[in-house]
Amino acid sequence: VSCMAENRLPPGVVYRPVSEEEVGTYPQVSYRFLPKPCMQCDDPPCVPACPYEATWKRKDGIVEIDYALCVGCEKCIPACPYGSRHKDDGYFWTENTPGQGKMPYEGLPVYEWGKKTTRDEEAGPMDKVRKCHFCLHRIERGLLPQCVTTCIGRATYFGDLEDPSSLVAELIKQPNVMRLKEEAGTQPRVYYLV
Ligand code: SF4
Ligand code: SF4
Known part of the structure; x- marks a missing residue:
């Protein structure tokens, strides 16, 4: 929810979906929650899928989309094995109401990229393809991504893996670390402690 507020996401666009599944056998059952932001893949298949060079991997590893170059052709969407890209089809949360598109928050600026x-x-x-950017506008100002600061379970960590003294570099040494769809060869930069 905080991600949607931070990036003013419209209906149909979600940067950090959280799936839930039941694990275990009755009566020893519980829920497992899996947040899935853009993995900022080291070898991102979404990039070569774009015919307009509107998306690329930055030097810091974040996979960027330039809204000024994106034409919304959606060719990058099926190229992502994680379902991380969504088209902003121009809908409003006030769709089909007299106030459609006129609520004050709907006209506020966005600070993405x-x-x-x-x-x-x-x-x-609007009319472009959108995805998670690790709150680039925040991390460039020394802030954590919005999802990290607002996670009430303190379940999310963010940092520079190449800094050996960082907490994330320490956590990744644990034996219970996994990444999603490793077989796809995308080298995702999001790790899960299971
Ligand atoms: S939707 Fe935008 S980023 Fe995706 S392939 Fe088309 S131009 Fe490139
Ligand atoms: S998770 Fe999908 S959108 Fe994000 S960098 Fe990887 S392939 Fe591209």
Whole structure:
């Protein structure tokens, strides 16, 4: 929810879905929750799928989308094995109400990819493909991603794996670490402690 508020996400666009599944055998059962942001893959198949060079891997590892170059053709969506890309089809949460698109929050600027835009301007996200960016606009200012700061279970960590003194570098040495769909060869940068 905090991710949706931070990035002013419209209906149909979700950057950090959380799936849930029942594990165990009755009566020893519990729920397992799995948040799935963009994995910021080291070898991202979404990038070569784009015919317009509107998406690329940055030097810091984050896979960027330039809304000014994206034409919303959606060719990158099926290329992502994690379902992390969604088209902003221009819907509002106030769809089919008299206030459609007129609520004050609907016109507020977005700060994605380090740029200030409104949703419907040419270089804005409407009619483009969108995805999680690890809250780039926050981490460039020394803040943690919004999902990390608001996780009431304190279940999410963020940091620089190449810094051996970082907490994430320490955590990744544990034996219970896994990544999703390793067989796809994408080298995801999101790790799970199971
Ligand atoms: S939707 Fe945008 S980022 Fe995706 S393939 Fe088309 S132009 Fe590239
Ligand atoms: S998770 Fe999907 S959208 Fe994100 S970098 Fe990997 S292939 Fe691209």
